[in-house]
Amino acid sequence: MKKHKAWKGRFKKETSPLMEKFNSSIKFDQRLYREDIEGSIAYAEALKKANVINQKERNLIINGLNEIKEEFDKGRFIISTTDEDIHMAVERRLIEKIGSSGKKLHTGRSRNDQVATDTRLFIKKAGQDVISDLAKLQEIIIKISEIEIKTIVPGYTHLKQAQPVLLSHYFMSLFWAVERDKERLKNCIKRTGVLPLGSGALSGTSFEIDRKLLSELLDFNAISENSIDAVSDRDFIVEFISACGIIMIHLSRYAEDFIIWSSDEFGYIEIDDAFATGSSMLPQKKNPDSLELIRGKTARVLGNLLSVMTLLKGLPLTYCKDLQEDKEPLFDTVDTLSICVKIFTGVLNTLKINHSRIESGFNEYMIASDLSDYLVKKGMPFRKSHEVIAKLIRYADEKNIPLSEISIEKYKKFSELFKKDIYEVINIKKSVESKKTSGSTSTKSVKKQIASAKRRLKI
Numbered sequence: 001m002k003k004h005k006a007w008k009g010r011f012k013k014e015t016s017p018l019m020e021k022f023n024s025s026i027k028f029d030q031r032l033y034r035e036d037i038e039g040s041i042a043y044a045e046a047l048k049k050a051n052v053i054n055q056k057e058r059n060l061i062i063n064g065l066n067e068i069k070e071e072f073d074k075g076r077f078i079i080s081t082t083d084e085d086i087h088m089a090v091e092r093r094l095i096e097k098i099g100s101s102g103k104k105l106h107t108g109r110s111r112n113d114q115v116a117t118d119t120r121l122f123i124k125k126a127g128q129d130v131i132s133d134l135a136k137l138q139e140i141i142i143k144i145s146e147i148e149i150k151t152i153v154p155g156y157t158h159l160k161q162a163q164p165v166l167l168s169h170y171f172m173s174l175f176w177a178v179e180r181d182k183e184r185l186k187n188c189i190k191r192t193g194v195l196p197l198g199s200g201a202l203s204g205t206s207f208e209i210d211r212k213l214l215s216e217l218l219d220f221n222a223i224s225e226n227s228i229d230a231v232s233d234r235d236f237i238v239e240f241i242s243a244c245g246i247i248m249i250h251l252s253r254y255a256e257d258f259i260i261w262s263s264d265e266f267g268y269i270e271i272d273d274a275f276a277t278g279s280s281m282l283p284q285k286k287n288p289d290s291l292e293l294i295r296g297k298t299a300r301v302l303g304n305l306l307s308v309m310t311l312l313k314g315l316p317l318t319y320c321k322d323l324q325e326d327k328e329p330l331f332d333t334v335d336t337l338s339i340c341v342k343i344f345t346g347v348l349n350t351l352k353i354n355h356s357r358i359e360s361g362f363n364e365y366m367i368a369s370d371l372s373d374y375l376v377k378k379g380m381p382f383r384k385s386h387e388v389i390a391k392l393i394r395y396a397d398e399k400n401i402p403l404s405e406i407s408i409e410k411y412k413k414f415s416e417l418f419k420k421d422i423y424e425v426i427n428i429k430k431s432v433e434s435k436k437t438s439g440s441t442s443t444k445s446v447k448k449q450i451a452s453a454k455r456r457l458k459i
Contacts, residue, residue: 006088006106025324026079029086031331033072035121036086036114037065039197042217043109043209046198050208052108057101064098065090085324086118087111108205109197112231112319116196119330121218123240126334127189130244131182133338135457137345141175142453144168144348149443152432153268153358154366159260161363164428165441167353172449177250179456184243192236195220199227202318232318234308234326241305241330244337245298251344252298255291258347262288267357272350275343290347294340301336304329364403367431368393371403374425378417388415 015023041062048058068090071077083089088111095102145168153170154161195218198204198211204227211223224230261268271288279285307329315322368389375385392414396403404426411418424430435442439449 006091020081023084023321025085025327026083026089028331029115029324029327030072030079030089032086032115032118032122032327033077033090034069035118035125036090037069037072038121039114039117039218040090040105041065042214043197044105045217046209046211046214047104047107047207049210049213050108052207053101053104057104060098060101061094061105064094064102067097068093085111085115087114108200108207108209110199110201110231112201113196113199113227115323116199116231117218119234119326120192120194120196120220120236123192123236123330124189124219127185127192127240127243130247130334130337130341131185133341133345134178134182134185134247137341137348138175138178138453138457139459140345140349141171141178142450142457142459144351145171145175145446145450148353149446151353151355151358152428154362155441161366163369163441164362164366164431166432166443166446167358168446168450169441172446172453174250174254175449175453178247179453181243181247181250184246185240188236188239188243190221191239193219193221194230194236195223196230199224199230202228202231228318232315234312234323237326237330238305238308238312241301241308241333244333245301245305247337248294248298248301248340251340252295255294255344258351259288259291259295262291266361267354268361269354270352271347272352274350275347290343294344297336297340301333304333362428364426365393365397367403367426367428370425370431370434371422373434374422375415375417380415380417 044053044058044061044065047053048055053061068077071093077089077093079089080092083092091102091106094105148167148171151167152164153167155163155165155170195211195215197214197218198209214220215223258269258271260266262271271286271290273286275288275290276286277289279287308326311322311325371392372382372385372389375388376382380388392403392406392411395401395410395414396406404423408418408420408422411422433442435445438445
């Protein structure tokens, strides 16, 4: 015999089987079972304190919930056809296990404040996991930066060689981007840590539910100030997916660089076999598919962000069933980001650097700005020095003459300020070490960056 739903009393007819399928979210929101049970255990404590249930009922409910969690953990929980969502599934099973006492658990509570609580708990945990994974990535960045502290690579603007930089300086740029990503997540977690439970369907509850107790039991840092806001908004999901999207954008940009650097034309790096794949037709191919997938999956996470924002933008207050659609984009974002960070960390940890290929591809014109600085230090205004060096480069390019082979007499035709010491400036290593500002690419500066990074990670 088909079991009645919790809300069945209002209806005369059975729900259409098609509507049953359409309305149900249990196939994906059962992922929240840990959070749902955790929230329900805390709520049982609050009900006991409010004298809604007695000690015996409190014990029955909490023991029953722990047993249900074990069933989920071990894959033994059986979903019923009447289980619309994770909340009804847990409640239904609790009543089966402990009888009428289980029917008291939902007193003063709505699935509206329940799901908001569950989702916030989920994001808090997921956010901390991402932060942990990002810290591991940062450790690899520091390791490779220390190893490659003497390696110089072209720095690019517009995909054109611009100025020489230490490879370590390049990698450390990712460290600081990731550091901001972590801070963004920490701030997001803090704002997510506001307890909705106790808000009821939208107006609160007439029972003396101790929300401070709930916040302490569930490790929330604040209690919602407005019950309507607590059950209706999902800005915390938007913020979290947005933070994840920024992380993916960072990974995607560096993945793009590495894909280019691993090409036959560049050959700066080689992706380890463990993170590359081959071609079904072309036997010579070793494709950077790990990085291409990260680049591709970035679009997926950004799509999830747009999906949730679009979901919310015209939604009337307070709760509408539309909000059921926030879970799948959230879960997919967490899963996608998690594996992408781990894969990227693995790629970086096993990356092979082709030093000779990098050096053979240096364009001498990368030190053009150093030549301009040379003239400025001799007394020429910068704008004039820029013009002089631009003409000098054009001459060298047209004549196909290396800057180091242009005679001093020819240099003087461009400016009398040129002396024989100009040839000392035409040096890639000196160009790197000439940078004096903090945060620059000189070895001294990069070592300071690494030391600062280690302090951040406490390593």
